[in-house]
Amino acid sequence: MSERAAMDVGLGPKPWQRPLRDVPGGPLRLLAPSLLLSLGLSLLSAVEGKVWGSSNAGSGSEPSGSGELYAFLDCEGHPEWSSFRRQLSAEETGTAEAVAKTADRLLTEHFPGLEATALRFVLALSEPRAPRNGEDCLYGVVAALHVRGRALHASGALEAALADWDLALRLLGKELGLDFLESTHWPLRSGELLEEIRLSKQGARGRLRQRWQARPLRRRVPGQGPWALDPLQSLDRSLWARLPAEAEVISFGSAPGSSAQRLSKAGKLSVLVYGYHPVLIEPISALLQFEDYAERIQLNWYGISERDCSFFAPLCDAERTRMEARRPVPAGLRWKVYESDWDEEEVLAAYEKFWEAERQAEASARADLVLAMELRDAYFLWRVCEAATIYYAALIFLQDEAMSDYAAEVYLRHFDAFRQNDVLNHLKLQGRLGLGPNPNSLPKPPTAMVAQSPYIAASIQYHTNQTLPCVRPLALYVGANRYAPNRSEVSLLVLCARTRLMMSHACRGLFREGRRALSRTGPRLFLPSGDRDVVHGLSFAEVATFHAAVLIPWNIAITTFSEFYALHVPIFVPDPLWLARLWPKQMTSYAKSHPNLHRQLRPNHEHPTPYPSLDSLATDFWIMLYWAENYAGIYEMPGVQKFASIPELLFSLQQKILENPLFFEMMSQEMQEETQRALGEVLVFWRDLAGVLMHRLNYAEMM
Secondary structure (H helix, E strand, O other): OOHHHHHHOOOOOOHHHOOHHHOOOOHHHHOOHHHHHHHOOOOOHHHHOOOOOOOOOEOOOOOOOOOOHHHHHOOOOOHHHHHHHHHHHOOOHHHHHHHHHHHHHHHHHHOOOHHHHHHHHHHHHHOOOOOOOOOOOHHHHHHHHHHHHHHHHHOOOHHHHHHHHHHHHHHOOHHHOOOOHHHOOOOOOHHHHHHHHHHHHHHHHOOOOOOOOOOOOOEOOOOOOEOOEOOOOOOOHHHHOOOOOOOOOEEOOOOOOOOOEEOOOOOOEEEEEEOOOHHHHHHHHHHOOOHHHHHHEEEEEEOOOHHHHHHOOHHHHOOOOEEOOOOOOOHHHHOOOOOOHHHHHHHHHHHHHHHHHHHHHOOOOOOOEEEEOOHHHHHHHHHHHOOEEEEEEOOOOOOHHHHOHHHHHHHHHHHHHHHHOEHHHHHHHHHHHOOOOOHHHOOOOOEEEEEOOHHHHHHHHHHHOOOOOEEOOOOHHHOOOOOOOOOOOOEEEEEEOOOOHHHHHHHHHHHHHHHHHOHHHOOEEEOOOOEOOEOOOOOHHHHOOOOEEEEEOOOOOOHHHHHHHHHOOOEEEEOHHHHOOOOOHHHHHHHHHOOOOOOOOOOOOOOOOOOOOHHHHHHHHHHHHHHHHHHOOOOOOOOEEEEOOHHHHHHHHHHHHHHOOOHHHHHHHHHHHHHHHHHHHHHHHHHHHHHHHOOHHHHHHHO
């Protein structure tokens, strides 16, 4: 009987019992469509749908499963898989063929139960009480697929190789939520696999991808952090000195072109702040460090939430600070997609009604300075309030305006109008051309555009081909709280990428398991399970009592990092290869509802898209890595160290503490010194910028 006939009657070898090189269509043909779906987009849905219990307790709060977690991930309970792992770790050039044969054999033997293996692996990784079966060697399958794919590629079977590698990535879960390979002894990282896929496809096309030239963050001197003011060098540093050190505060009045009316020394400076995020506190908290501003600023803050009050109590404690708009701009208009001139006029009318209602309620109402973090708010408030305005960019630049060509054109026109009156842009023009327009001839009050982070500045450049300076957030709202570690025992605060449910839960489990492996000699861990607006549930004073913090970021620029740095708490962060697959979570979700988010208002080749998608890992991972390596703004900071492996981090910290009990204190001292340098740059910048914006005479003299 032929093999084909035997198979027809159920007697011959099944497809998974043959070497995969003999299977038509490559290894993916071995899996039913339902399995591919579960291993791809839906593998984690059942697990992530559970409501995880609170994990605020320290180490040892949950019982371990049957067998240590790290031994399970290394497949120590299965002789063949553990032998294969050791063979990989010791691989030499002469043994590559033997390793490939072993990989092919193991895959042939274990493919029949792969779906059940994957599901049991998810439970074992997420539930401390779940049984751990030595047969469930998911990371072994991933490594074997990688090895066999390389052998297939070397033999010229590129499509089959790519199919193996694609399946390996799918096994690591939706958005790589099961990927902790670097914390095991498997000599493979998903980033390396993704780079291999990219290079293979690139070679098949016979052309190289464009080489983007990242602009490194400029350091002051070796051993110090990057400049806190304009580290991307949007302006020559000599030009910053042209901002006047002192500037009297004046009001522009209510009519365009009206003569400036000087305020008396006892007069109040009315600052209108429109927004809801603690990032907006940065310029205000900087100005309040100066006595002349602290005594005269009258804050009128629209959009404050209870969360903002918890960040900066003076916002809600001071009289008249927290404002409720009498006629707020409807949300439907703040996010409206422009389709016609009428839409733009309708939005403008809403902002006019907002401001007119405030002025009618109080005849003396005025705005000497406006501060907003979204361009639409900044542009329309600048027009209706007729006041100097700062656009402090802190969110995704192109939002609903990306939804249509017309809306994008309107948005660019608003950006250009605001930019034409930007005092910092005039500094740049003067530096390049030796001249600049006379600000007294501007039809509108002056403006300023400042980005909150290197990533935001670079993303705006991607859209507009305009470079904005970025200014480091100092989180001065932490107050007088500073590093004061508990002397009774060494403790670490560990934040595992909130909003990544499966990944975060498994991350906390791996830290607990690593702590147990160190017995009583390792640091005590505090592992909060924060989500949404609750990051860790601790006061700043409580955070300052930890010896160090392990921060697994959930975005490329997070406020929590600035807060920990302001407290001078030493910080340990994932290396760029790990961060690259963490930070795009928000961008991936946002791009699904904004498919034209990638549009460039002015075509340029300064950067790749700032919005790579976790749904397109094979094509977008190098973009994720580009932004993580060059624009995260964390790896260059003194007192910050990177790591890849969770157990290696815990073990190395244990060793460093034994060798030098002052290890953490020395890191904290580096952070204190860096903070002092940053204060000298940032505080003076915000003071002088506010003075220039509200003092035409000094600005004209500067030009």
